[in-house]
Amino acid sequence: xxxxxxxxxxxxxxxxxxxxxxxxxxxxxxxxxxxxxxxxxxxxxxxxxxxxxxxxxxxxxxxxxxxxxxxxxxxxxxxxxxxxxxxxxxxxxxxxxxxxxxxxxxxxxxxxxxxxxxxxxxxxxxxxxxxxxxxxxxxxxxxxxxxxxxxxxxxxxxxxxxxxxxxxxxxxxxxxxxxxxxxxxxxxxxxxxxxxxxxxxxxxxxxxxxxxxxxxxxxxxxxxxxxxxxxxxxxxxxxxxxxx
Amino acid sequence: xxxxxxxxxxxxxxxxxxxxxxxxxxxxxxxxxxxxxxxxxxxxxxxxxxxxxxxxxxxxxxxxxxxxxxxxxxxxxxxxxxxxxxxxxxxxxxxxxxxxxxxxxxxxxxxxxxxxxxxxxxxxxxxxxxxxxxxxxxxxxxxxxxxxxxxxxxxxxxxxxxxxxxxxxxxxxxxxxxxxxxxxxxxxxxxxxxxxxxxxxxxxxxxxxxxxxxxxxxxxxxxxxxxxxxxxxxxxxxxxxxxxxxxxxxxxxxxxxxxxxxx
Numbered sequence: 001x002x003x004x005x006x007x008x009x010x011x012x013x014x015x016x017x018x019x020x021x022x023x024x025x026x027x028x029x030x031x032x033x034x035x036x037x038x039x040x041x042x043x044x045x046x047x048x049x050x051x052x053x054x055x056x057x058x059x060x061x062x063x064x065x066x067x068x069x070x071x072x073x074x075x076x077x078x079x080x081x082x083x084x085x086x087x088x089x090x091x092x093x094x095x096x097x098x099x100x101x102x103x104x105x106x107x108x109x110x111x112x113x114x115x116x117x118x119x120x121x122x123x124x125x126x127x128x129x130x131x132x133x134x135x136x137x138x139x140x141x142x143x144x145x146x147x148x149x150x151x152x153x154x155x156x157x158x159x160x161x162x163x164x165x166x167x168x169x170x171x172x173x174x175x176x177x178x179x180x181x182x183x184x185x186x187x188x189x190x191x192x193x194x195x196x197x198x199x200x201x202x203x204x205x206x207x208x209x210x211x212x213x214x215x216x217x218x219x220x221x222x223x224x225x226x227x228x229x230x231x232x233x234x235x236x237x238x239x240x241x242x243x244x
Numbered sequence: 245x246x247x248x249x250x251x252x253x254x255x256x257x258x259x260x261x262x263x264x265x266x267x268x269x270x271x272x273x274x275x276x277x278x279x280x281x282x283x284x285x286x287x288x289x290x291x292x293x294x295x296x297x298x299x300x301x302x303x304x305x306x307x308x309x310x311x312x313x314x315x316x317x318x319x320x321x322x323x324x325x326x327x328x329x330x331x332x333x334x335x336x337x338x339x340x341x342x343x344x345x346x347x348x349x350x351x352x353x354x355x356x357x358x359x360x361x362x363x364x365x366x367x368x369x370x371x372x373x374x375x376x377x378x379x380x381x382x383x384x385x386x387x388x389x390x391x392x393x394x395x396x397x398x399x400x401x402x403x404x405x406x407x408x409x410x411x412x413x414x415x416x417x418x419x420x421x422x423x424x425x426x427x428x429x430x431x432x433x434x435x436x437x438x439x440x441x442x443x444x445x446x447x448x449x450x451x452x453x454x455x456x457x458x459x460x461x462x463x464x465x466x467x468x469x470x471x472x473x474x475x476x477x478x479x480x481x482x483x484x485x486x487x488x489x490x491x492x493x494x495x496x497x498x499x500x501x502x503x504x505x506x507x
Contacts, residue, residue: 031495075491086247098470098484099279103248119444119466120437186245
């Protein structure tokens with residue numbers, strides 16, 4: 001049972017769910033540090049729907065970033081399921097192959113982290129166009145879209161052909177944002193994307209989020225800035241209430 | 245939304261590979277599949293069996309047990325140690341590319357840079373001198389070396405240039421599977437960055453599959469899709485690179501990751 005939305009290629013389950021967490025358990029076992037166990041999630045279940053922005057809130061240390069990392073396959077899932085709903089089947093990220101997770105990251109799930117980690121010497125414009133090229137987009141077209149994105153995020157044109165390893169924190173964050181929003185992923189995870197941005201660029205990120213939602217993207221985000229939260233949030237989940 | 249379609253046929257399938265020189269010395273119980281366009285990193289302490297494994301995969305060291313099955317460019321899958329010597333040697337110099345840790349082991353030091361590259365081309369049947377020279381020059385540019393060094397001897401080059409020349413020599417025949425032992429080991433960081441960028445772009449342009457042994461977890465993070473962590477001849481953990489590095493499960497991997505200095 002599925003349908004195609006009007007203005008995008010995103011097809012979903014009937015209730016619009018793109019991603020479901022079922023009975024998730026996660027704890028960290030620190031073998032080298034006195035065998036400490038740090039429990040994070042204990043039977044967590046959540047649903048994320050198309051065109052909805054879910055905002056995770058709660059005091060730090062409760063696992064907001066950990067949850068995003070579990071959804072991106074970056075952290076291992078001890079128990080439970082993280083289901084991505086496709087037209088005629090689900091893929092469980094807790095058990096699928098590394099090859100599948102890499103394919104999901106290429107085509108389905110985008111992630112904007114707070115830190116930029118890239119190969120030195122690769123120009124900003126190439127980093128931003130790369131997600132599109134890896135989806136099979138023609139390089140000229142990808143570069144064109146990357147230029148539009150960099151311009152929107154006010155990255156000065158004379159920096160486009162330089163490696164962002166020497167950029168300021170805010171500029172590096174905007175490169176991450178550009179990489180996250182350029183490829184129209186059906187699912188987008190945002191870990192404090194506006195943390196080190198000025199007012200004008202925060203406004204651009206809010207616009208990008210609205211555009212992605214209009215396009216059908218399911219967004220899961222952490223935003224410390226209340227102003228941003230109010231503008232983008234459809235559903236608010238307080239991990240202090242649901243995670244324990 | 246459409247489920248991504250995965251490449252079903254592995255380029256290389258390693259099944260229960262074992263080569264032991266003593267108790268837990270060498271490699272054993274090694275199992276993995278490598279798909280087209282994938283970069284697999286092998287990390288672990290010295291003596292954990294990384295290079296033994298790489299030698300088994302590169303046709304230089306027959307395992308005691310297990311199978312190393314390579315699917316060639318026409319789709320025929322065969323154990324590399326079950327094919328005849330002539331075919332294996334042909335594969336090794338055409339579809340396989342082996343980059344040695346020390347460029348002196350992978351290059352012929354007393355013939356020119358151009359001849360080093362040209363030799364691999366002649367080995368797969370190229371005969372036209374002009375073509376070979378042009379291709380050699382193109383590859384020199386690809387690895388960011390000046391074309392006018394074509395007639396210089398490798399021993400006149402710096403270590404970083406020798407390593408890049410070795411990579412040009414290996415890639416000129418457009419191999420499908422590249423095996424690298426510490427490709428950036430012993431190079432200063434600026435040359436290392438250059439090489440990382442080069443390897444990354446060649447992987448995506450040529451859809452190469454790569455297996456790389458490395459000590460350097462930062463290099464592994466930037467280049468590898470997946471990691472195998474070895475300790476005392478066995479793979480103790482494997483998975484997505486960032487998962488292994490950011491959420492390591494095995495005590496040894498945790499120790500390895502927590503011991504790295506980040507600049």
